[in-house]
Amino acid sequence: MSLAEFSPCSYSRYQTLPSNLSSAPLTAFHVHAFKRGRSKLQVRRPLNITCSVAPSQVQSPATAVPVRPADAANKQECYGVFCTTYDLKAEEKTKTWKSLIRVVVSGAAGMISNHLLFKLASGEVFGQDQPIALRLLGSERSYQALEGVAMELEDSLYPLLREVSIGVNPYDVFEDAEWALLIGAKPRGPGMERAALLDINGQIFAEQGKALNAVASRSVKVIVVGNPCNTNALICLKNAPNIPAKNFHALTRLDENRAKCQLALKAGVFYDKVSNVTIWGNHSTTQVPDFVNAKINGVPVKKVINDTKWLEQEFTERVQKRGGVLIQKWGRSSAASTAVSIVDGIRSLVTPTPEGDWFSSGVYTNGNPYGIEEDIVFSMPCRSKGDGDYELVKEVVIDDFLRERIKKTEAELIAEKRCVAHLTGEGNAFCDLPEDTMLPGEQ
Ligand SMILES: NC(=O)C1=CN([C@@H]2O[C@H](COP(=O)(O)OP(=O)(O)OC[C@H]3O[C@@H](n4cnc5c(N)ncnc54)[C@H](OP(=O)(O)O)[C@@H]3O)[C@@H](O)[C@H]2O)C=CC1
Ligand SMILES: O=C([O-])CC(=O)C(=O)O
Structure with missing residues (x-):
């Protein structure tokens, strides 16, 4: 045959x-x-x-x-x-392979997934000794496209890719999942209020949280990419009370990578020389790219780039609005670099963080050492032993400049949380979002 x-x-x-x-x-x-x-x-x-x-x-x-x-x-x-x-x-x-891991990707027929799935299947994310099962979640709308994606995965003959399944019901697709990469979300259309976007996408993530709670592995690690990703991650974890809140992440690694690139450009060094970059707060235009604690060649950035005005204004704004500038040029939002940053985010959890360094991730604030409001999903500096878990980094300096901006992004996330109270089981929603709140991709 x-x-x-x-x-x-x-x-x-x-x-x-x-x-x-x-x-x-x-x-x-x-x-x-x-x-x-x-x-x-x-x-x-x-x-x-x-x-x-x-x-x-x-x-x-x-x-x-x-x-x-x-x-x-x-x-x-x-x-x-x-x-x-x-x-x-x-x-x-014979091959000393590890046991198969089950990885769910939602929005699997979308642009980001089209880059990500092939990286997952190739072994570059979880390692060359790690066979993988990919579970692709789509919708009636995207079903044919999902089949197309699965056909391309078939034709790629990846040795480590042992199972691919497609489905539209999260209760089926999430069964026993060990990783859930939640990418699918409705894009904000012209004239759509942010509150409406929070509600529409929040409902998707409330349902997916319930499904994870019901059928996923109890130790599943969840990375929420679909925007507004911090609040979607909060909704998801609130609907999954049997899974530790610490297992949920909102993707801010793309912002970290963008910040590293801008610092490298300004300093005239290759970007591998830039370390210790934190993105604080929301994946939105209020995010705070931290140049205060960042280093170039192990030296504090402020000692290498002697241009405080550039750091405080131009650098910060460039990172905050990078996604929007890219959409203007490219006609669509970052997909390849987002997929790369998802890979970076996973690898940061499954490999030990290099000594002295850290990475950014949007995580649940529960006993954080920075005085940030509890019970929201906020991007902060993390370190991992490579076991899928992380700890917050304590030895960072939060000066007045950072503190003031962190307060703004914190206020935005608190307002977003009030706006989705009906989806987190915390009563009636009340939406008073700051007017200038935007996704990085919006102008
Ligand atoms: N955190 C980050 O750093 C970044 C986040 N993003 C976000 O990632 C998400 C996905 O981006 P991308 O892959 O480029 O987007 P695409 O538009 O290519 O794909 C999005 C997928 O979302 C699904 N979707 C779910 N609900 C709806 C809906 N109501 N209407 C339309 N589509 C829906 C669709 O799949 P289906 O029909 O199968 O459900 C679609 O395939 C977006 O929310 C984007 O804003 C993007 C870049 C960076
Ligand atoms: O707004 C968007 O969809 C794109 C986005 O998040 C980004 O580029 O950071």
């Missing part, structure tokens, strides 16, 4: 059935799911199957020609060639 014959096994939607209602022979994946000890044993079978059937067997791909599952109607959590059954354990013995 050729791969071409095997490949077009797709489905448009699936439902969850109690295990006793299913006559499905279990695939390697199903057995794995059962072994993880779910409280209620379930297998899933699709509606609207479009692939044909053939006998099933579990075998190592090292020796096997791909085989179709016995009854495709019972083999749904896969796309095309990823429906091949295999025994990863047999390969693990």
Whole structure:
């Protein structure tokens, strides 16, 4: 049987059935799911199957020609060639591979995902010994595009990419997820109030938080990219009370990378010489790129760049508005560099932070050492041992310049939080957002 014959096994939607209602022979994946000890044993079978059937067997791909599952109607959590059954354990013995990790990407048919998914599949994010299952979340609107993305993943022949599945129901797609990269969100259209954007996207992230709470791994790490990402992350974590709030991040790494680039340009050095850059606060035009604690070649930036006016005004504004300038030039928002920054953000959590350095991430304020309002998602300096967790960095100086600006971005996030109270279980929403509040991509 050729791969071409095997490949077009797709489905448009699936439902969850109690295990006793299913006559499905279990695939390697199903057995794995059962072994993880779910409280209620379930297998899933699709509606609207479009692939044909053939006998099933579990075998190592090292020796096997791909085989179709016995009854495709019972083999749904896969796309095309990823429906091949295999025994990863047999390969693990010879290749010393780690256990498969399940990574969810929402907005998987969007621009950012189109860059990110291929980086995840290549091994450059989690390592060359880390097989990966990609779970792509889309919508009815994007379903065909999702199939297209899955086809491109098939055709890329990545050795580490062992499962790809597509779906529109977060309760299915998030099952046992160990990483959730939440990118899908409605873009702010012309004339749309920020409060409306907060509400529309907040509802998406409230639902996804509930789904993570119900079916994801208890130690899932969540990176919220879809804007307004800080408040979306807050909504998500509030709807997932069984997952530690510390596991949720809002992506501000792109802003950190942009800040490093601008400092390198001004100092006339390559950007790998710039370290200790913090983005404080919201991923919006109130964010505070910190040049006070940043270093170039290990020396405080202010000693290398003797231009306080540039640092306080031009540098700060350039970073805050970089996304908008890019949209003016490119006609769409940053996608490739955002994907790179998501990779950087994940790698910063799964590899030890270099001695003396730190990275920025939007994290839940719970006992923070900087006096920032508790119970919001605020970008701060973090350090990791490489175990997926992080600690806040204590040895930073917050001078009057930083303090004043941090207060402004903090006030914006507190106002955003009041505006989504109906989505966080904290009563009635009251929206009094500062008028100049904008996403980095807005002008
Ligand atoms: N934090 C950061 O640093 C950055 C964040 N961003 C944000 O990331 C998000 C995604 O950007 P990008 O991939 O370029 O965007 P795209 O427009 O390419 O894709 C966004 C995806 O969001 C999904 N979506 C969910 N709900 C809606 C809706 N109501 N209307 C329309 N689309 C919806 C769509 O997928 P589907 O139909 O499958 O749901 C779509 O594919 C945006 O919110 C953007 O502002 C962008 C750059 C940097
Ligand atoms: O506003 C947007 O969608 C783009 C964005 O976040 C950025 O470029 O930082």
